[in-house]
Amino acid sequence: MKKLITLILAAVMALSLAAYGSAPAAADQQTISLTLWGAEEDQALLARLVEKFKAQYPDQTFDIQIGVESESTAKDTVLTDIEAAADVYAFANDQLNDLVAAGALLNLSGDVSAVLPNFVGKTLDEILAENGEGSVTACKSGENVYAFPMSGGNNYFLYYDSSKISAEQAQSFDTLLDAAKAAGGKVGMTYASGWYNASFFLGAGFVADMKDDGTTYIDWNGTSATGYTGVDVAKGMSDIAVHPAFLAVADGDLSNQIASGAVCAVISGTWDAGACQTAFGDGYAATKLPTFTCGGDQVQMSCFSGFKLMGVNAYSKNSGWAVLLAQFLTNEESQAARFAERQLAPTNLKAAADDAVSSNIAIAASAAQDVFGSVQNVGGKYWDPTATFGQMVATGELNGKDDAAIQAALDTLVEGVCAPVE
Amino acid sequence: MGGKPQAYPRLRRRPDNIATILCQFFADFGKAMAKGDLFVKLTLIWWGAGCLRRKQYAKALILTLLEAGVIWFTCGFAMAYVPKFATLGTVQAQQVFNMQTMQSEWNDYDNSFMILLFSLFSFVVWAAALVLCMKSVIGAYRLQFDSQNGLHINSFREDLQEYLDQKFHITLLSLPVLGIVIFTLIPILLLILVAFTNYDQQHMPPTNLFRWVGLTNFATLFGGGITSTFGYAFWRILGWTLVWSFFATLTNYFGGILMSLLINSKLTRGGKLWRTLLVVTIAVPQFVSLLLMRNFFANTGIMNTLCERIGLTAALRSAGLISTSYIPFLSAPGWAHVMIILINIWVGVPYQMLIATGVLMNLPSDQLESARMDGANPFQIFRAITMPYMLQVTGPALVTDFVKNFNNFNVIYLLTQGVYVTTNQLMANSQAKEVDLLVTWLFTLTQDYYNYKMASVIGIMVFVVCAVFTLIGFNFMLRGDKEGTYQ
Numbered sequence: 001m002k003k004l005i006t007l008i009l010a011a012v013m014a015l016s017l018a019a020y021g022s023a024p025a026a027a028d029q030q031t032i033s034l035t036l037w038g039a040e041e042d043q044a045l046l047a048r049l050v051e052k053f054k055a056q057y058p059d060q061t062f063d064i065q066i067g068v069e070s071e072s073t074a075k076d077t078v079l080t081d082i083e084a085a086a087d088v089y090a091f092a093n094d095q096l097n098d099l100v101a102a103g104a105l106l107n108l109s110g111d112v113s114a115v116l117p118n119f120v121g122k123t124l125d126e127i128l129a130e131n132g133e134g135s136v137t138a139c140k141s142g143e144n145v146y147a148f149p150m151s152g153g154n155n156y157f158l159y160y161d162s163s164k165i166s167a168e169q170a171q172s173f174d175t176l177l178d179a180a181k182a183a184g185g186k187v188g189m190t191y192a193s194g195w196y197n198a199s200f201f202l203g204a205g206f207v208a209d210m211k212d213d214g215t216t217y218i219d220w221n222g223t224s225a226t227g228y229t230g231v232d233v234a235k236g237m238s239d240i241a242v243h244p245a246f247l248a249v250a251d252g253d254l255s256n257q258i259a260s261g262a263v264c265a266v267i268s269g270t271w272d273a274g275a276c277q278t279a280f281g282d283g284y285a286a287t288k289l290p291t292f293t294c295g296g297d298q299v300q301m302s303c304f305s306g307f308k309l310m311g312v313n314a315y316s317k318n319s320g321w322a323v324l325l326a327q328f329l330t331n332e333e334s335q336a337a338r339f340a341e342r343q344l345a346p347t348n349l350k351a352a353a354d355d356a357v358s359s360n361i362a363i364a365a366s367a368a369q370d371v372f373g374s375v376q377n378v379g380g381k382y383w384d385p386t387a388t389f390g391q392m393v394a395t396g397e398l399n400g401k402d403d404a405a406i407q408a409a410l411d412t413l414v415e416g417v418c419a420p421v422e
Numbered sequence: 423m424g425g426k427p428q429a430y431p432r433l434r435r436r437p438d439n440i441a442t443i444l445c446q447f448f449a450d451f452g453k454a455m456a457k458g459d460l461f462v463k464l465t466l467i468w469w470g471a472g473c474l475r476r477k478q479y480a481k482a483l484i485l486t487l488l489e490a491g492v493i494w495f496t497c498g499f500a501m502a503y504v505p506k507f508a509t510l511g512t513v514q515a516q517q518v519f520n521m522q523t524m525q526s527e528w529n530d531y532d533n534s535f536m537i538l539l540f541s542l543f544s545f546v547v548w549a550a551a552l553v554l555c556m557k558s559v560i561g562a563y564r565l566q567f568d569s570q571n572g573l574h575i576n577s578f579r580e581d582l583q584e585y586l587d588q589k590f591h592i593t594l595l596s597l598p599v600l601g602i603v604i605f606t607l608i609p610i611l612l613l614i615l616v617a618f619t620n621y622d623q624q625h626m627p628p629t630n631l632f633r634w635v636g637l638t639n640f641a642t643l644f645g646g647g648i649t650s651t652f653g654y655a656f657w658r659i660l661g662w663t664l665v666w667s668f669f670a671t672l673t674n675y676f677g678g679i680l681m682s683l684l685i686n687s688k689l690t691r692g693g694k695l696w697r698t699l700l701v702v703t704i705a706v707p708q709f710v711s712l713l714l715m716r717n718f719f720a721n722t723g724i725m726n727t728l729c730e731r732i733g734l735t736a737a738l739r740s741a742g743l744i745s746t747s748y749i750p751f752l753s754a755p756g757w758a759h760v761m762i763i764l765i766n767i768w769v770g771v772p773y774q775m776l777i778a779t780g781v782l783m784n785l786p787s788d789q790l791e792s793a794r795m796d797g798a799n800p801f802q803i804f805r806a807i808t809m810p811y812m813l814q815v816t817g818p819a820l821v822t823d824f825v826k827n828f829n830n831f832n833v834i835y836l837l838t839q840g841v842y843v844t845t846n847q848l849m850a851n852s853q854a855k856e857v858d859l860l861v862t863w864l865f866t867l868t869q870d871y872y873n874y875k876m877a878s879v880i881g882i883m884v885f886v887v888c889a890v891f892t893l894i895g896f897n898f899m900l901r902g903d904k905e906g907t908y909q
Contacts, residue, residue: 079872098623102623102630112526249722250840250843253720314517314629315526316526317525317526318524319519320524320525321524384853388843388844395746395754396745397745412847412851416651416847421622421624
């Protein structure tokens with residue numbers, strides 16, 4: 001009995017010594033576990049890119065899990081439980097402000113930016129400078145950078161059927177509508193959405209911005225920097241809306257209208273490229289947004305530039321490696337691979353200069369329109385009031401001849417949008 | 423003391439309402455503390471003391487373990503959260519990046535929501551512990567009384583037997599009650615508490631802290647503030663919710679009765695066929711029917727195309743009833759209100775018809791015969807005999823239906839989502855629509871705007887209104903001896 005106990009004690013001592021002895025060596029080789037979220041269509045692409053990333057750092061062991069999360073709903077899922085969300089996730093740039101306010105994005109301009117020169121050989125500013133200016137602005141909140149730009153072309157422009165409408169006629173909304181009427185078709189646009197109808201106001205020189213305290217600021221009821229009044233813009237919108245060839249489409253219904261053949265020109269984005277190609281056939285063409293009549297002049301319509309970004313969760317444990325992964329998934333090779341597979345416009349300037357990219361009609365139109373666009377930076381209170389205003393103009397409830405009513409409506413609109421959050 | 427041992431004194435009849443039960447409980451506790459011996463008083467501190475004195479060792483052990491569990495819970499878990507309950511956390515989250523390990527390091531920050539939730543949970547556990555403690559004292563006194571009067575004291579096995587026999591209802595109900603407390607009561611209490619904080623998009627844990635704000639949110643809802651439009655929206659939405667509940671319930675109720683009378687009438691042929699067809703519509707999920715109806719009546723839907731072809735749209739436009747090139751079935755205020763009620767009739771009547779058929783089958787036929795012989799026409803029979811009978815039987819169901827329609831999220835949301843944009847700017851400024859119910863408004867505030875505090879306040883209002891209507895309705899319906907009145 002005594003011998004048995006001695007034997008067991010000796011074995012236990014030996015095991016513990018061995019474990020202690022090997023512990024320091026094992027600490028170097030800790031597995032770095034990361035979770036990554038991407039769109040469902042991107043899963044195969046992301047798996048390949050992640051393997052390439054792992055190959056770049058052969059002396060580290062990674063455990064990278066890839067999950068499915070659409071970029072348009074990333075904010076909702078992340079904000080449900082930030083600490084449990086993925087370490088690296090893709091999201092649409094209009095969610096940036098909400099995510100930063102909730103503290104869900106890591107400040108890349110902070111201490112963590114030191115990993116980039118160490119491992120990638122470039123500073124954060126150099127990495128960002130490889131991308132288009134608009135996309136870099138979209139990644140910033142205040143002076144700090146919160147994400148890497150991944151893909152662009154999330155704005156809107158004009159698709160038209162070139163067999164019914166010539167390129168010249170597509171330059172101005174008035175000629176566009178007349179041409180459509182002559183050809184027996186309609187021009188479709190969503191008025192009842194603050195995302196689309198901002199194009200009129202922003203084009204006329206008004207602003208839509210966010211203040212530091214999280215409230216939105218718009219000046220659409222006054223006079224713009226280029227001298228147009230809000231009433232001028234609203235009248236221009238109303239003239240378009242009452243034209244018999246104009247079809248005010250409900251938000252999200254554009255794809256249906258294109259597919260049904262009701263429209264021969266439509267204002268939409270790259271997501272409808274396929275549908276337009278099918279509907280317009282050989283006449284498929286796209287260009288920047290037209291000009292509209294505002295205060296007697298032809299004013300170019302602006303747009304909200306949209307991008308998809310890749311950010312790092314502020315509550316990520318292995319934040320250094322997460323930043324490196326996010327940077328890798330948005331560098332030139334990755335963006336080129338993403339375009340090749342999914343036709344998503346790259347923000348990287350070298351990748352975008354590629355012939356294949358510039359020959360894509362929709363992306364070319366999107367890029368042409370982006371010159372006139374501005375990055376979306378508005379708060380939560382912006383959407384409902386602007387949608388209502390657009391609907392009022394589209395249904396004709398706001399009479400285009402009644403200046404006083406228009407001014408009153410604009411005043412209420414601005415009051416609602418700029419209200420403090422309560 | 424001679425004679426037969428007395429039974430433990432109890433009330434003559436079993437208590438039948440909450441107030442009496444509570445009074446009995448506290449009276450027992452008072453008596454136990456007043457007349458109990460040292461061990462009964464000791465049970466207040468050590469729950470197993472009373473049982474130990476009367477040699478119920480197993481029960482003493484169980485109670486001691488439970489007490490130890492509660493104390494361990496308090497020290498290990500509750501103390502981390504309850505002290506911060508008054509402030510809901512003061513330590514902001516801060517992070518430092520460590521270049522050596524390539525990891526982020528966090529301070530010990532407070533999470534306001536966790537503090538709220540776990541404090542509430544601790545309060546519930548402590549309340550349960552208090553009740554258990556008081557029950558132990560009462561039980562200890564009962565044992566003392568029994569042993570002093572020579573009555574039998576249960577052994578552990580006999581106690582278990584009692585829980586399977588006379589007290590089986592307690593055994594059976596313990597798990598469901600536990601489930602209700604954890605999954606229903608605690609979440610409801612939590613959300614009520616959120617209504618008194620400023621938990622919204624600007625104050626989202628874990629990065630931001632929120633705090634108590636008292637009744638500020640209620641003031642906002644009822645019209646306080648200069649630019650606040652919540653008050654404007656609240657009364658209008660409440661009005662529409664009441665109107666909707668009233669009409670939806672009434673139209674479905676009478677629609678069901680009339681449909682049932684029609685199908686079961688002797689003059690109708692193929693009654694079974696009609697009934698089967700109507701029942702089949704119940705089998706189709708409501709979700710699917712409503713979404714299809716929405717596309718049907720959309721601005722560019724089939725119905726509008728038809729109306730345009732037959733010239734109805736042009737006629738209405740020249741009559742000045744509409745100002746657009748389509749009929750705004752589901753996208754203009756007045757039209758949408760009426761259409762929603764009509765579509766709801768289509769969706770809800772078959773179900774009400776089945777219920778009405780079942781009830782009408784029991785209508786005393788001798789009354790109908792005598793009425794017919796007296797020369798009453800069908801309408802008089804309906805008004806004097808059928809309707810009172812229906813109301814008497816299904817009265818309570820009518821009240822319940824009203825309250826259910828008050829919160830009928832599906833019909834409103836599925837029929838208007840995506841097609842209805844309000845043109846009332848003041849409503850838009852509070853993220854509301856004219857066709858919203860309180861509950862759909864609540865959903866929009868939570869889902870799209872993370873405005874949890876206002877959503878909680880609206881939720882409480884919904885509860886208050888529903889409770890008021892339920893109490894009034896049931897009191898009205900069940901007052902008096904209805905059977906006699908009916909006869």
